[in-house]
Structures are given as C-alpha cells and as structure tokens.
Amino acid sequence: MSAPAKHTPGPWELQPAFRDGDLLSVVYVSEDNKTFPIAEEVGGRRHGADFEDESECVANAHLIVAAPDLLAVAESFEVRAPDADGDVWLVIHESNASGQGGVNLGKADRIVAQVALLLEESRRAALAKARGGA
Secondary structure (H helix, E strand, O other): OOOOOOOOOOOEEEEEEEEOOEEEEEEEEEEOOEEEEEEOOOOOOOOOOOOOOOHHHHHHHHHHHHHHHHHHHHHOEEEEOOOOOOEEEEEEEOOOOOOEEEEEEEEOOOHHHHHHHHHHHHHHHHHHHHOOOO
16 A cells, blocks of 8 residues: 555645736645645646637646546556466555455456556556655
C-alpha cells in the first residue's frame, strides 16, 4: 500500500473569482463548509493573439481539481510482475478491512499481460511524480 498522503485531501473544487475585473480560476478544497486555497490564479499560455481565450487556464484548473481523485485511482491497484509460475497479476487494493483482490492476467508472454506491465511502468512513474520524485 501507499504511504500516508502529504497533500491536502480532496475533494477539491473549482471556484471562479473576480479580481480587478478579470475572471481568475481559483481551486479550493472543501472541508466542513470551509474553503481553503490550493492554487490561485491558475494560468496557462492563453491561446489566441489577443489572449482573450481562457480555455487553457480553465482546463489546467480542472486538471488540478481532479488530481486527488486521479492519485486515488493510481494508488488503488498495481500490476505485479510475473510470479514463480510466470503469471502476471492485477491487484486491487481495498480501502476496507477485506484486504485486496487480484485478477490473473495470464502468462507474461500474453499480450494483455505485456500491455498491463507497460501501463504499470507509467502508473509508477506518475505516482513518483505526484509524490515529488522523478
């Protein structure tokens, strides 16, 4: 399983705010009907010659809002390398007392197992990035 989270727990929400007449995308976390800023003035390159299009900024803000949920999904499973019998396993981590469950994806030479192992490399790299690693 994963180490305890060091980030502010979700859910996070996107709330527009006005400052000096400009619409700013501000991300807050809701906790007991209180809001706390997570990322203010979410920006981007802003498409277009006149920089009027804020769609990229809004898209970036939505990605930030989704981060706790995406992290939870990435932490909820893992693909395990071939065992002694050569089988690759998809292991689902349960958040309750029942522990975990697994699905045998077959022998490592099967295409489904190979794809799952490649996806596992990407999942681990993304988790490392989310946790401040590489």
